[in-house]
Amino acid sequence: MSVRKASGPGRWQGVEIHEYKQAGSAPFREVSRQVLFSDPALAAQWRYFEVAPGGHSTLERHEHMHAVMILVGQGMCLVGDALHALAPHDLVHIPPWTWHQFRATEDSALGFLCLVNAERDRPCLPGEADLAELRKDQRIAAFIRT
Amino acid sequence: MSVRKASGPGRWQGVEIHEYKQAGSAPFREVSRQVLFSDPALAAQWRYFEVAPGGHSTLERHEHMHAVMILVGQGMCLVGDALHALAPHDLVHIPPWTWHQFRATEDSALGFLCLVNAERDRPCLPGEADLAELRKDQRIAAFIRT
Numbered sequence: 537m538s539v540r541k542a543s544g545p546g547r548w549q550g551v552e553i554h555e556y557k558q559a560g561s562a563p564f565r566e567v568s569r570q571v572l573f574s575d576p577a578l579a580a581q582w583r584y585f586e587v588a589p590g591g592h593s594t595l596e597r598h599e600h601m602h603a604v605m606i607l608v609g610q611g612m613c614l615v616g617d618a619l620h621a622l623a624p625h626d627l628v629h630i631p632p633w634t635w636h637q638f639r640a641t642e643d644s645a646l647g648f649l650c651l652v653n654a655e656r657d658r659p660c661l662p663g664e665a666d667l668a669e670l671r672k673d674q675r676i677a678a679f680i681r682t
Numbered sequence: 683m684s685v686r687k688a689s690g691p692g693r694w695q696g697v698e699i700h701e702y703k704q705a706g707s708a709p710f711r712e713v714s715r716q717v718l719f720s721d722p723a724l725a726a727q728w729r730y731f732e733v734a735p736g737g738h739s740t741l742e743r744h745e746h747m748h749a750v751m752i753l754v755g756q757g758m759c760l761v762g763d764a765l766h767a768l769a770p771h772d773l774v775h776i777p778p779w780t781w782h783q784f785r786a787t788e789d790s791a792l793g794f795l796c797l798v799n800a801e802r803d804r805p806c807l808p809g810e811a812d813l814a815e816l817r818k819d820q821r822i823a824a825f826i827r828t
Contacts, residue, residue, distance in 0.1 A: 603721070625694070
Protein backbone atom coordinates (compact mmCIF):
# COMPACT_ATOMS: atom_id res chain seq x y z
CA MET A 537 0.00 0.00 0.00
CA SER A 538 1.88 3.09 -1.22
CA VAL A 539 -0.70 5.69 -0.15
CA ARG A 540 -3.01 5.77 2.84
CA LYS A 541 -5.52 8.56 2.42
CA ALA A 542 -6.40 10.76 5.37
CA SER A 543 -10.05 10.16 6.26
CA GLY A 544 -10.34 13.09 8.70
CA PRO A 545 -8.17 15.05 11.15
CA GLY A 546 -5.84 12.50 12.74
CA ARG A 547 -7.49 9.57 10.99
CA TRP A 548 -6.21 7.44 8.10
CA GLN A 549 -7.64 4.64 6.00
CA GLY A 550 -6.21 1.31 7.11
CA VAL A 551 -4.46 2.64 10.23
CA GLU A 552 -5.71 1.05 13.45
CA ILE A 553 -6.44 3.13 16.53
CA HIS A 554 -4.96 1.59 19.68
CA GLU A 555 -4.98 2.28 23.38
CA TYR A 556 -2.01 4.53 24.26
CA LYS A 557 -0.69 2.05 26.84
CA GLN A 558 -1.91 -0.96 28.70
CA ALA A 559 -4.40 0.18 31.36
CA GLY A 560 -2.78 0.27 34.81
CA SER A 561 0.78 0.30 33.42
CA ALA A 562 1.21 4.05 33.91
CA PRO A 563 -0.96 7.10 34.71
CA PHE A 564 -2.57 8.67 31.65
CA ARG A 565 -6.01 9.79 30.56
CA GLU A 566 -7.81 9.45 27.25
CA VAL A 567 -4.97 9.00 24.82
CA SER A 568 -4.99 6.96 21.60
CA ARG A 569 -2.05 5.72 19.55
CA GLN A 570 -1.68 5.04 15.83
CA VAL A 571 1.43 3.71 14.11
CA LEU A 572 1.77 5.52 10.78
CA PHE A 573 5.08 4.02 9.64
CA SER A 574 6.99 1.08 11.07
CA ASP A 575 9.16 -0.79 8.62
CA PRO A 576 12.29 -2.95 8.82
CA ALA A 577 13.90 -0.57 6.29
CA LEU A 578 13.26 2.42 8.56
CA ALA A 579 15.42 3.09 11.65
CA ALA A 580 12.56 5.05 13.22
CA GLN A 581 8.90 4.60 14.05
CA TRP A 582 6.45 7.36 13.19
CA ARG A 583 3.37 7.46 15.43
CA TYR A 584 0.35 9.69 15.98
CA PHE A 585 -1.04 10.24 19.46
CA GLU A 586 -4.27 11.97 20.27
CA VAL A 587 -5.12 13.27 23.72
CA ALA A 588 -8.86 13.88 24.22
CA PRO A 589 -10.03 17.22 25.71
CA GLY A 590 -8.90 17.35 29.35
CA GLY A 591 -6.67 14.30 28.91
CA HIS A 592 -2.92 13.87 29.35
CA SER A 593 -0.07 11.56 28.44
CA THR A 594 2.14 9.85 31.01
CA LEU A 595 4.74 11.96 32.82
CA GLU A 596 7.91 10.04 31.97
CA ARG A 597 11.49 10.15 30.72
CA HIS A 598 13.83 7.77 28.88
CA GLU A 599 17.13 7.57 27.07
CA HIS A 600 15.65 7.88 23.58
CA MET A 601 14.60 11.26 22.24
CA HIS A 602 11.26 12.36 20.84
CA ALA A 603 10.76 14.50 17.77
CA VAL A 604 7.20 15.83 17.85
CA MET A 605 4.98 17.91 15.58
CA ILE A 606 1.55 19.04 16.68
CA LEU A 607 -0.95 18.08 13.99
CA VAL A 608 -4.36 19.08 15.35
CA GLY A 609 -5.84 20.90 18.34
CA GLN A 610 -4.44 22.83 21.27
CA GLY A 611 -2.61 21.95 24.45
CA MET A 612 0.50 22.31 26.52
CA CYS A 613 3.60 20.30 27.23
CA LEU A 614 6.16 20.05 29.96
CA VAL A 615 9.73 19.51 28.73
CA GLY A 616 12.28 19.47 31.53
CA ASP A 617 11.45 22.47 33.69
CA ALA A 618 9.53 24.49 31.08
CA LEU A 619 5.88 24.61 30.02
CA HIS A 620 4.94 25.43 26.43
CA ALA A 621 1.60 26.26 24.80
CA LEU A 622 1.09 24.19 21.66
CA ALA A 623 -0.72 24.80 18.38
CA PRO A 624 -0.77 22.99 15.03
CA HIS A 625 2.61 22.47 13.32
CA ASP A 626 4.65 23.50 16.38
CA LEU A 627 7.77 21.33 16.77
CA VAL A 628 8.81 19.87 20.13
CA HIS A 629 12.24 18.39 20.78
CA ILE A 630 12.43 16.17 23.87
CA PRO A 631 16.07 15.36 24.66
CA PRO A 632 17.17 12.11 26.34
CA TRP A 633 16.32 11.73 30.03
CA THR A 634 14.04 14.76 30.12
CA TRP A 635 10.73 14.68 31.99
CA HIS A 636 7.85 15.36 29.62
CA GLN A 637 4.08 15.30 29.51
CA PHE A 638 1.41 16.48 27.05
CA ARG A 639 -2.01 17.84 27.98
CA ALA A 640 -4.92 18.79 25.77
CA THR A 641 -6.90 21.87 26.72
CA GLU A 642 -10.31 21.28 28.35
CA ASP A 643 -12.18 22.05 25.15
CA SER A 644 -9.85 20.73 22.43
CA ALA A 645 -8.12 17.47 21.64
CA LEU A 646 -4.35 17.54 21.07
CA GLY A 647 -3.05 15.36 18.25
CA PHE A 648 0.66 15.07 17.55
CA LEU A 649 3.13 13.17 15.41
CA CYS A 650 5.92 11.56 17.43
CA LEU A 651 9.09 10.12 15.97
CA VAL A 652 11.28 7.66 17.89
CA ASN A 653 14.14 5.32 17.09
CA ALA A 654 12.89 1.83 16.24
CA GLU A 655 15.27 0.45 18.88
CA ARG A 656 14.73 2.26 22.14
CA ASP A 657 14.56 1.87 25.90
CA ARG A 658 11.42 1.70 28.00
CA PRO A 659 10.14 4.89 29.69
CA CYS A 660 10.79 5.50 33.40
CA LEU A 661 8.12 6.92 35.70
CA PRO A 662 8.93 9.54 38.34
CA GLY A 663 9.55 8.47 41.92
CA GLU A 664 8.51 10.51 44.95
CA ALA A 665 11.82 12.41 44.97
CA ASP A 666 11.44 13.27 41.27
CA LEU A 667 7.89 14.50 41.84
CA ALA A 668 8.95 16.59 44.85
CA GLU A 669 11.65 18.21 42.73
CA LEU A 670 9.24 18.94 39.88
CA ARG A 671 6.61 20.32 42.27
CA LYS A 672 8.98 22.99 43.60
CA ASP A 673 7.76 25.06 40.66
CA GLN A 674 4.08 25.81 41.35
CA ARG A 675 3.19 26.06 37.66
CA ILE A 676 4.68 22.62 37.04
CA ALA A 677 2.97 21.24 40.16
CA ALA A 678 -0.36 22.42 38.75
CA PHE A 679 0.45 21.01 35.30
CA ILE A 680 1.43 17.49 36.42
CA ARG A 681 -1.58 17.11 38.73
CA THR A 682 -3.21 13.71 38.14
CA MET B 683 15.41 24.94 22.07
CA SER B 684 12.59 22.59 23.09
CA VAL B 685 9.82 24.18 21.04
CA ARG B 686 9.94 25.82 17.62
CA LYS B 687 6.65 27.56 16.95
CA ALA B 688 5.04 27.32 13.55
CA SER B 689 5.02 30.77 11.97
CA GLY B 690 2.74 29.86 9.05
CA PRO B 691 1.89 26.88 6.87
CA GLY B 692 5.16 25.02 6.32
CA ARG B 693 7.22 27.67 8.13
CA TRP B 694 8.87 27.51 11.55
CA GLN B 695 10.74 29.94 13.75
CA GLY B 696 14.48 29.22 13.61
CA VAL B 697 14.27 26.68 10.79
CA GLU B 698 16.25 27.72 7.70
CA ILE B 699 14.82 27.33 4.22
CA HIS B 700 17.30 25.77 1.80
CA GLU B 701 17.47 24.94 -1.87
CA TYR B 702 16.18 21.39 -2.43
CA LYS B 703 19.38 20.31 -4.17
CA GLN B 704 22.40 21.94 -5.72
CA ALA B 705 21.39 23.53 -9.02
CA GLY B 706 22.43 21.35 -11.96
CA SER B 707 22.87 18.20 -9.84
CA ALA B 708 19.50 16.76 -10.85
CA PRO B 709 16.34 17.88 -12.66
CA PHE B 710 13.80 19.55 -10.36
CA ARG B 711 11.77 22.74 -10.30
CA GLU B 712 10.93 25.13 -7.50
CA VAL B 713 11.44 22.96 -4.44
CA SER B 714 12.63 24.08 -1.00
CA ARG B 715 13.98 21.96 1.86
CA GLN B 716 13.86 22.44 5.63
CA VAL B 717 15.40 20.13 8.21
CA LEU B 718 12.99 19.94 11.16
CA PHE B 719 14.87 17.38 13.26
CA SER B 720 18.40 16.06 12.85
CA ASP B 721 20.08 14.92 16.03
CA PRO B 722 22.84 12.45 16.92
CA ALA B 723 20.35 10.77 19.29
CA LEU B 724 17.89 10.20 16.43
CA ALA B 725 18.41 7.44 13.85
CA ALA B 726 16.30 9.38 11.35
CA GLN B 727 16.14 12.81 9.81
CA TRP B 728 12.81 14.60 9.59
CA ARG B 729 12.54 17.09 6.71
CA TYR B 730 9.90 19.29 5.11
CA PHE B 731 9.88 19.85 1.36
CA GLU B 732 7.73 22.34 -0.46
CA VAL B 733 7.10 22.20 -4.18
CA ALA B 734 5.82 25.50 -5.60
CA PRO B 735 2.73 25.50 -7.90
CA GLY B 736 3.68 23.75 -11.14
CA GLY B 737 6.97 22.50 -9.68
CA HIS B 738 8.27 18.97 -9.18
CA SER B 739 10.86 17.01 -7.23
CA THR B 740 13.55 14.90 -8.90
CA LEU B 741 12.52 11.55 -10.43
CA GLU B 742 14.82 9.18 -8.55
CA ARG B 743 15.21 5.99 -6.55
CA HIS B 744 17.54 4.68 -3.85
CA GLU B 745 18.01 1.92 -1.33
CA HIS B 746 16.60 3.88 1.62
CA MET B 747 12.87 4.24 2.06
CA HIS B 748 10.79 7.39 2.45
CA ALA B 749 7.95 7.85 4.91
CA VAL B 750 5.95 10.88 3.79
CA MET B 751 2.99 12.86 5.08
CA ILE B 752 1.44 15.65 3.04
CA LEU B 753 1.20 18.75 5.22
CA VAL B 754 -0.18 21.48 2.97
CA GLY B 755 -1.54 21.88 -0.56
CA GLN B 756 -2.40 19.55 -3.37
CA GLY B 757 -0.46 17.48 -5.85
CA MET B 758 0.33 14.06 -7.20
CA CYS B 759 3.07 11.51 -6.81
CA LEU B 760 4.48 8.64 -8.80
CA VAL B 761 5.47 5.62 -6.71
CA GLY B 762 6.70 2.71 -8.81
CA ASP B 763 4.14 2.34 -11.60
CA ALA B 764 1.23 4.11 -9.89
CA LEU B 765 0.10 7.74 -9.74
CA HIS B 766 -1.70 9.06 -6.67
CA ALA B 767 -3.57 12.30 -6.02
CA LEU B 768 -2.42 13.88 -2.74
CA ALA B 769 -4.13 16.02 -0.12
CA PRO B 770 -3.19 17.13 3.41
CA HIS B 771 -2.36 14.36 5.89
CA ASP B 772 -2.20 11.61 3.24
CA LEU B 773 0.61 9.14 3.97
CA VAL B 774 2.98 7.93 1.24
CA HIS B 775 5.27 4.92 1.65
CA ILE B 776 8.11 4.78 -0.86
CA PRO B 777 9.84 1.38 -0.65
CA PRO B 778 13.53 0.86 -1.43
CA TRP B 779 14.57 1.12 -5.10
CA THR B 780 11.21 2.48 -6.23
CA TRP B 781 11.01 5.31 -8.76
CA HIS B 782 9.21 8.29 -7.26
CA GLN B 783 8.44 11.92 -7.99
CA PHE B 784 6.18 14.58 -6.46
CA ARG B 785 4.38 17.32 -8.37
CA ALA B 786 2.35 20.24 -7.07
CA THR B 787 -0.79 21.17 -8.98
CA GLU B 788 -0.58 24.25 -11.22
CA ASP B 789 -2.44 26.41 -8.70
CA SER B 790 -1.30 25.02 -5.35
CA ALA B 791 1.99 24.34 -3.61
CA LEU B 792 2.61 20.86 -2.23
CA GLY B 793 4.31 20.67 1.16
CA PHE B 794 5.23 17.36 2.71
CA LEU B 795 7.07 15.87 5.66
CA CYS B 796 9.64 13.27 4.67
CA LEU B 797 11.36 10.88 7.04
CA VAL B 798 14.59 9.10 6.13
CA ASN B 799 17.25 7.12 7.95
CA ALA B 800 20.11 9.35 9.10
CA GLU B 801 22.52 6.97 7.35
CA ARG B 802 21.42 6.44 3.80
CA ASP B 803 22.61 6.03 0.23
CA ARG B 804 22.57 8.69 -2.48
CA PRO B 805 19.66 8.79 -4.95
CA CYS B 806 20.06 7.37 -8.46
CA LEU B 807 18.67 9.15 -11.50
CA PRO B 808 16.95 7.22 -14.31
CA GLY B 809 18.92 6.29 -17.43
CA GLU B 810 17.45 6.21 -20.92
CA ALA B 811 16.37 2.57 -20.53
CA ASP B 812 14.61 3.37 -17.23
CA LEU B 813 12.83 6.33 -18.81
CA ALA B 814 11.76 4.25 -21.82
CA GLU B 815 10.32 1.64 -19.47
CA LEU B 816 8.44 4.25 -17.41
CA ARG B 817 7.12 5.98 -20.54
CA LYS B 818 5.41 2.82 -21.76
CA ASP B 819 2.49 3.95 -19.58
CA GLN B 820 1.14 7.13 -21.19
CA ARG B 821 -0.13 8.56 -17.92
CA ILE B 822 3.31 8.13 -16.37
CA ALA B 823 4.98 9.55 -19.50
CA ALA B 824 2.81 12.65 -19.11
CA PHE B 825 3.56 12.88 -15.39
CA ILE B 826 7.36 12.64 -15.61
CA ARG B 827 7.59 15.18 -18.44
CA THR B 828 10.32 17.71 -17.65
